[in-house]
Amino acid sequence: MANEKILIVDDEEDVCHIIACMLATQGFETATADGPERALESLAAFRPALVLTDIKMPGTDGLELARQIKEVSPDTSIITITGYASIDSAIQSLRAGVDDYIKKPIELGQLVTAVRSALGKRATTLRNKKYVEELHCQLARAKQTPASSFLGAVKGLFRAEGQVTRGAVLDTVESLAIAMGAKDAVTKDHSRQVGAYASRMAEFMSISPDIVGQFRLAGLLHDVGKIAIPQYILDKVEAERTPEERETFRQHPMISLRILQPVREFEPILDAVLHHHERFDGKGYPNGLSGASIPVGARVIAVADSFAKTRSEDSSDDIPSEASALECLIAERGKMLDPEMVDVFLQVLLSIKEETGGEIHTSNVGKIAIQENFSSFIEPNGPRPTY
């Protein structure tokens, strides 16, 4: 921030000079203009991040100058300098697009605080703008589908939780998730299944309703970063990928994080999303975390993800694939997957079976036939882990 350029506009040369000296002590690069005309000329040449302008000047005043600057350079921050601040001057400043105003006589502390605050706000605005632009670019590159149940699921969840805020950004993320679903045909339904299983696991563990919602959301969005992975890599199974392709594929949790991170509402699920490919034995990615150091949400998603994925890979078989999917979970107990979370998952499947009379059926997951003998994998009346 210290190297940012600041243009100082005042018809009194001495005032310009004093302010320039004050800002120079803080490391800012400055230029001065003795009036609005010169200021507009230097706008293009000097390209300041911030314009600091006196309000009272002969001819065009500082507020009119602010309006003209905002028209040609809306990202430029503006602070006005006023002899006497009043409610009226504050309202006029706001209407002119001014970010802040400071009173004369100017004190160094007050000046630096106002300048840093305005530059900080500008940096945030530019970051958000760039983020939305990047998402739109990614969206344009991705193959899009018409309305998707994936979109409905995410929107419904937010509506239910009364969290529909920052609409534009949220809509973009959701659209991105749809595009991701279109890109990787398995992912859309897969993500919904993972979200549904993860939330059932949270319910089983008697975790708070907030966390249940977060686990569902993490399941829905954990693979959103696949949008940036080339299609030919997604189309291969892990064993078919070259080391380079494997490395590229392994970037997707980090990309998911980058996509979701700027939206405040997604903050509680970021850990689960980033670490959903960590392994209990520490051989996973991106950080090689092991055991309890892996966030609980990520350990839950890993189990739900593994089961849903194995089932979808076997879905072309005529034989119901629950048994083989469960065998995979058991085989990975304590290796890839947290053994306690595997037990929780099995208990959840059992309870779903009891609810549906021999079939797993939830509104989100859909109808899944299950073999009668799968309960033999579960220790009868085993203790529930506590969290």
Ligand SMILES: [Fe+2]
């Ligand atoms: Fe993943």
